[in-house]
Amino acid sequence: MKKVKQNLADELEEALGAEVNLNDIEVPDGEHGDFAYPAMKAASELGDSPRNIAEKAKDTLEELDFVEKIEIAGPGYVNFFLDKKFYAEKVFETVDSEDMGVEQKDGNALVEFSSPNLAKPMHVGHLRNNVLGDSIQRMMRFAGYDVTSENYIGDWGTKHGQVIYGYKLWGDEQKFHEAPMDHMYELYVKLNQEADEEMQETAREWSKKIEDGDNEAVELWERFRKATIEYNEVDYERMNIHFDRVTGESVVAEHAEELIEEGLEKGIFEKDDDGSVYVEFEDEDLPSTIIKRSDGSTLYLTRDLANIIKRENEGFDYNFYVVATEQNLHFKQLFAVAKQFGVEDIVSEHISYGLLHLEDGSISSSKGNIITLRDVLDEAKEKAEEVDEREIGNAEAVGQGALKYANLSVSRPKDIEFSWDRALSFEGDSGPYLQYSNVRAKSILRKTDADGELAGEFNEEEYRLVKKLGEFPEKVDNAVEARDPAKIANYLSGLSEVFNSFYHSQPVIDSEEEDRKRRVALIENFISVTDKGLDLLGIEALEEM
Template identity: 30%
Template sequence: MAESCTDKALFDQLTSDTKSINIQVQKLKSEILKVENSIKTYTPDKDCTEANLADIREENKKFLYRRGILTQALLKEKKIGESMVTNNIQQFVQRLMAVAVYRAYPNVSTPPLPLLAVPNSKGYGGEYKSNVALELSKTLAEKGVIINPRDLADKLSKTIPPNDVITSSSITGAGFLNLKVDTGFICKKVQEILAKGVLPPDVEKKRVVVDFSSPNIAKEMHVGHLRSTIIGESICRMLEFCGHDVLRLNHVGDWGTQFGMLIAHLQDIFPDYESITPVIQDLQAFYKASKTRFDEEEDFKKRAYEAVVALQSHEPKVYNAWKKICEISRNEFQVIYDRLGISIIERGESFYHSMMPDLVEQLKLNGLLTLEEGRFLFFLKDKTSLPLTIVKSDGGYTYDTSDLAAIRHRIREEKAQWIIYVVDRGQSAHFQSIFEAAKIAGYLDDHKVRVNHVEFGLVLGEDKKKFKTRSGDTVQLANLLDKGLEKSMAHLTSKGRDKELTTDELRLAQESVAYSCIKYADLCHDRRRDYVFSFNKMLEDRGNTAVYLLYMLTRIRSIIRSSKLTPEQIESAIKKISIVLEVDVEIGLGMSLLRFPEVIYRTVDTLLLHQVCEYLYDLSCSFSSFYDKCYCMRIDKETDEVLEINMNRILLCEATARVFETGFHILGIIPVSRM
């Protein structure tokens, strides 16, 4: 492979190549014109057959095809060259390989995307592995060209553009191309982390609406709301880190028949509810009682429906009662959100109620509703699936109506370019129907708006069954958090931290460990699967747990404090010292730091946050390997005097801490200075 050069030189090289292709295109254009003109002016003599003319036309088609391929290669290579500078190294390497494929095989119009493995955590690890040669051999074989993948890999290694990132390449196995990252480049990027902070990957900025948490008014938040709340918050933090404009929405259940039931019941058994505020636990008990009466008492059912009509008409007494109930619930929800560090805007079903009549009329005018047994139904293209119920036989609206009104409002009024619904997998069929209906109605255009249902599995108890209390009731979220604090304090006390930390430090550590463990235990699993909730496992201080990672960051910060360097001295060193990484484990740690943007880029695409957790755990392993083999300073054990400081390594510790802190912020984990 050619010697490395700067990004500008790389672009100049690519520009030179594109000029060469342009010349080829111009020659082909000239040849094509000659052929086309010869066909137009050609007068067949008596010996000419139709077959001769057909051959000429076939040759012309080949020329046109060839021109198309080269023009496509020209455009793609220009695009690659213009976007070479990036802090996402994996993406950079993919672009390099794409250029290599086009240079080696310009006739391959759709080369396979290079699949790249991340660096391993053992030894140096500064390599990316590409299986592009193996995939390309399959593509060529389909065209009748049989080439050994190792030979392909060898050819591709010679067409990789010279650059500052990849210093050499080698071929292993059946034809894998190993690309070694330049150590000087790693040093430069670590220096950038220190000088500029931890930067996000380059992404196209969008207006994003994230719908998450979504508890029901008049009910306590329970363990069923845990996953949506935690996952949704972390997705928002990650997207905001990448520069997206994020609107966090809490689509609470605050409208419908259940409120007519509850208000009618309150009027009977708690007539002073307007002056004496009931607590959320009483409201939940009242709600259960009202549901029983609604199912069993016809007279009560009638009064409940009358209360619904009065609520929808904003009759003052009933409407004020509803607002009071919402206020009680909202205050209780906020207590939970404050404990977990959740930021969210409430915009419940009631927000969209006034929009529903217009929605229904538009759907009727467009011929999208079918009247059956007094109900207006929206049938989808797949006539075998259940239709949406837009208007019930009693004239009321449904979840289908409010969700369709919501997606229309989010696209038209909020100008959303990406909408994310963080809702359990049991709602998958419902959301697929809503998305399909929005497309049919003309609200949703796949080419302009991305829509994702971020589904997740159940929280299970240690018996592998749905998480319940011993009495079989649903676990309330407030109780779960309290239990977390209790377990956290027991864990810290068992480690003797109550004797080492001040009262305030111990309280902060208790809260950090408790809430971080609950969040991390959820996020470190593939959200699409169920997971077992176990305080004992999540409080383990070894392995991929929040406690281990919190200890790791605390340890790194402790190392930096032990150097007795002030923050000002650290910042001065960052400006003056050029990072030099020489030992394999130093280089390996530096390479691990550089991977952060590519992990975030991939996670933004998949919305699978366990990838960030896995990365942080891998980073902790890289740091442990580094610290076990490399001294950062020498200290006199008797006097505690710092005898010698390896500033390169102290700065590497500082860069590692900053990446950890950024990752923790995305996951909602709050680090503490001492544990």
């Protein structure tokens, strides 16, 4: 636990007369104590052998009232065995505090994620983005940031002209009224399948009409935009994902046009012979890229540049984009252009992640053979109802937990090979396993009238759970720093394993009074940590399963 580690670091620094930081204190395997200090670092600073420094530390610090004993191991490791009750008190105090020991940060942070396109249903490729973005905004809020989550919709550009032109050719008002998203997507796919170059050119003209403010084009675009937002809201509500604001590329489209002229005047951009506008980069690793097409239409990069400037003017200190690794080059180019425009008061960061691969194969939205996000959510619920023929009281929440954990427990940069069997397992590393462990603990409390209390002496199995609970604040700190919920997900899996080992070997209801009170206190703290941990992952903590 960080507070105890810092206390040990301070005591060591004073005893040795050498700099000792929090990160110098290690957490060894159980038999080697609760914390350890490698004296090798101080040896070079003090000009003495690690073993002599370790002996000095032992002689000086073994009288500390919270230290049970100190052992020296290897070339100079100082292993601290703490008083179990003292450490448990510190852990329980921390868990019971408002911030649960998590380091509190400052600053206004915008977290952009999801960002679906207009007139297209979200597909399985959006799943990891949504759950990652939601977990990251939850973690950052808990760590003290003033967070604004934004759904920045792809509602501008060529594809929207394709939908409008498809509607003009084959649109059916009755179909749109009954199932607007299905009909819009049907038209988009049909146009991509049947259009020749002349039809594609007409579609691009409709896109340009939207930008030029043509009444008919804008009216259809607004209608399709509204239908898209309403359709997607059903999926967001189902996943318990909420945004502080919903915007889109259209909000900054006009400013993007102005920035092109400004960039040309400043010599940041250059105009090509065909009338297009492009930017060259000093960094040889960044290829030049188009800023404005020859037909006058803008691109993602232009609008994203306008959006960074907009967010800087709004007073955000941090600007986080949760977008797949496929867009790494785009964001490098975007940040480089923003720097040339003098953007300095906002820190922009691309929080990238690997792709999700279902066992069923690949995805291609332009060919119309996508697996929609809604399909995956339905499948998760159905499979949760079937698994092990259990009586699951809330299959929706269990299915969601399986999907979210499967996506969050793998470190961000890695691709995911998704398996329903692994995701829905109740036996190990899965969302349902975490939910079930949490529910099992709550069930024990309902069956006893004892109040939790630090009574009696901790045995080794109980103390193992105490120490695992004590890791929570640092695991969250690490997850926030790395922008990676996997650090929390994997910690909760390990914590649940330790709890279930405790559960099987340490009776609660039928134990002696002191043991019962102590074990109830442990269970209460386990529930607090797993309730909060699951919440940070966006997974519902249940009362029954």
